Amino acid sequence: MSTPPPSTQRPAQILVIDDEPDLRTLYELTLLREGYRVEAAGSVSEAWQHLEAGRFDAVITDMRLPDGQGMEIIHRIQKAQRSERCVVMTAYGSAENAVEALKAGAFDYLTKPVDLKQFRAVVASAVQARLAPQPVAKPVQAVPASNNSADATVVTSGTGIAALDRLVGESEPMRLVKSRIAKVARGMAPVLVRGESGTGKELVARAVHACSQRSEGPFVAVNCGAIPENLLEAEFFGARKGSYTGSSQDRDGYFQAARGGTLFLDEIGDLPLAMQSKLLRAIQERSVRSIGSTQEDAVDVRIVSATHKDLHAEVQAGRFRQDLFYRLNVIEIAVPALRDRREDLPALCAALLSRIAQDGGLPVPHLSNELLRRLAQHPLNGNVRELENLLHRAVALNDGDELHLDLMGGFTAAAEAAASAPAPLSPVADAPVALAPLPSVPVAPPKVAPPPLPSDLQAYLDQQEREILVRALHESGFNRTAAAARLGMSLRQIRYRIARLGITTPNGDDGASSHVDD
Numbered sequence: 145m146s147t148p149p150p151s152t153q154r155p156a157q158i159l160v161i162d163d164e165p166d167l168r169t170l171y172e173l174t175l176l177r178e179g180y181r182v183e184a185a186g187s188v189s190e191a192w193q194h195l196e197a198g199r200f201d202a203v204i205t206d207m208r209l210p211d212g213q214g215m216e217i218i219h220r221i222q223k224a225q226r227s228e229r230c231v232v233m234t235a236y237g238s239a240e241n242a243v244e245a246l247k248a249g250a251f252d253y254l255t256k257p258v259d260l261k262q263f264r265a266v267v268a269s270a271v272q273a274r275l276a277p278q279p280v281a282k283p284v285q286a287v288p289a290s291n292n293s294a295d296a297t298v299v300t301s302g303t304g305i306a307a308l309d310r311l312v313g314e315s316e317p318m319r320l321v322k323s324r325i326a327k328v329a330r331g332m333a334p335v336l337v338r339g340e341s342g343t344g345k346e347l348v349a350r351a352v353h354a355c356s357q358r359s360e361g362p363f364v365a366v367n368c369g370a371i372p373e374n375l376l377e378a379e380f381f382g383a384r385k386g387s388y389t390g391s392s393q394d395r396d397g398y399f400q401a402a403r404g405g406t407l408f409l410d411e412i413g414d415l416p417l418a419m420q421s422k423l424l425r426a427i428q429e430r431s432v433r434s435i436g437s438t439q440e441d442a443v444d445v446r447i448v449s450a451t452h453k454d455l456h457a458e459v460q461a462g463r464f465r466q467d468l469f470y471r472l473n474v475i476e477i478a479v480p481a482l483r484d485r486r487e488d489l490p491a492l493c494a495a496l497l498s499r500i501a502q503d504g505g506l507p508v509p510h511l512s513n514e515l516l517r518r519l520a521q522h523p524l525n526g527n528v529r530e531l532e533n534l535l536h537r538a539v540a541l542n543d544g545d546e547l548h549l550d551l552m553g554g555f556t557a558a559a560e561a562a563a564s565a566p567a568p569l570s571p572v573a574d575a576p577v578a579l580a581p582l583p584s585v586p587v588a589p590p591k592v593a594p595p596p597l598p599s600d601l602q603a604y605l606d607q608q609e610r611e612i613l614v615r616a617l618h619e620s621g622f623n624r625t626a627a628a629a630r631l632g633m634s635l636r637q638i639r640y641r642i643a644r645l646g647i648t649t650p651n652g653d654d655g656a657s658s659h660v661d662d
């Protein structure tokens with residue numbers, strides 16, 4: 145649904161460029177009816193005359209024009225550092241054009257033949273982004289752009305600056321990541337965040353949202369690998385009352401929940417092929433149909449996805465749709481592994497320790513140079529998450545206000561030994577009735593009388609399962625992959641169980657397959 149410009153503001157000014165007079169008139173009338181002020185042009189040169197004569201909030205252009213390409217207009221607007229938001233209309237099936245335009249700085253694209261409902265929605269979103277008032281209370285700051293960027297600086301709001309600050313690290317690779325975030329946040333182009341597990345991809349996605357004009361809207365994070373396959377469609381697109389057994393009321397999906405904001409699709413490489421097709425369709429059509437509904441609902445969301453997998457290789461192997469890959473990967477942000485930015489270690493340790501101490505209501509422990517040196521020698525292949533877990537354990541086992549070397553060394557050795565030792569846990573199906581609390585204690589001798597029957601079998605079994613999972617996670621240094629392997633499960637299965645049982649891990653993001661932050 146489009147949102148007409150608020151009556152208290154001046155009407156937004158739109159320039160429409162199309163060489164077909166009938167279409168031009170149709171677009172003009174549609175926009176006039178929405179309350180915008182509209183000017184129209186039929187060629188690149190005519191469009192430029194309008195642009196030289198005045199300012200617009202949005203420019204909607206066809207790709208193919210008699211004297212050139214719509215791309216030229218985008219390039220000129222970008223080069224002149226003008227503020228107009230550009231939307232391109234591309235022929236159906238020419239996804240490369242849309243991708244090229246988004247890369248060149250277009251705000252969004254429409255596929256021809258243009259659906260007028262979508263047309264109104266995309267223009268409204270471009271205009272709103274342009275007219276959105278800068279938050280007065282929040283300082284606005286210039287973030288230095290990367291060396292190879294054409295821009296000198298990118299202006300970012302206070303919310304954006306705070307989110308960028310949460311990404312600790314001033315090494316060159318991290319500075320490049322931050323300047324790229326600030327630069328790409330402005331448009332609607334899909335962003336793919338790539339990097340090893342635990343490098344901070346979700347933090348990057350949150351920063352993209354916070355630096356964008358959508359920062360006041362919701363940020364919906366979905367762990368694609370954690371949702372059972374048969375629930376995916378309902379979770380993504382919602383379901384109407386009665387559409388499947390047990391659905392007693394209408395339920396929105398992630399797309400509806402993220403309206404006006406950002407939908408973060410984490411572990412996108414884990415999405416099954418059937419769901420990939422449905423996601424592609426939703427992204428292309430910008431609308432979704434809830435299960436059991438006959439109606440398509442327009443949704444205005446920006447997609448940011450993340451993966452630790454090599455999606456190119458996944459495409460080659462036939463496990464990931466190439467067309468979806470191109471749609472999601474318009475802009476790529478590669479998050480460096482910790483081993484490639486070792487100089488960030490002291491700042492990261494300080495920030496993580498202070499966060500851990502604050503969460504636990506404890507004084508911030510002292511980080512000695514010796515401890516830092518030991519940490520620097522540790523491979524840290526699990527990246528910042530592993531570092532965070534190591535510090536978490538060190539704080540938990542600490543009895544003074546200073547973290548000691550042997551404490552840390554002791555923990556590291558114990559964790560490594562636990563990870564490589566033969567699994568003492570039984571598979572879930574053979575789960576023992578009583579489990580030792582953490583840390584492991586000898587198994588109690590068998591009791592003579594059998595324990596009483598549980599009054600609530602499901603709650604009892606859930607409790608058993610929770611204990612096993614918590615124990616496996618502890619013994620695997622909170623590495624979910626290792627814990628899953630020891631219990632004979634896939635990563636997807638353990639994630640689902642962790643979410644179902646509401647287990648929280650030190651990094652705190654395992655308790656749910658999705659979460660919405662407003």
Ligand SMILES: Nc1ncnc2c1ncn2[C@@H]1O[C@H](COP(=O)(O)OP(=O)(O)OP(=O)(O)O)[C@@H](O)[C@H]1O
Pocket residue numbers: 310311312313339340341342343344345346347348410450451452492495528529532651652653
């Ligand atoms: N640069 C950083 N500064 C501060 N904390 C960080 C940084 N990078 C990661 N972290 C912390 O490390 C943990 C893991 O980060 P995050 O979940 O964003 O990683 P990820 O790459 O998305 O991992 P995965 O691929 O396993 O989902 C989080 O607790 C996060 O806050």
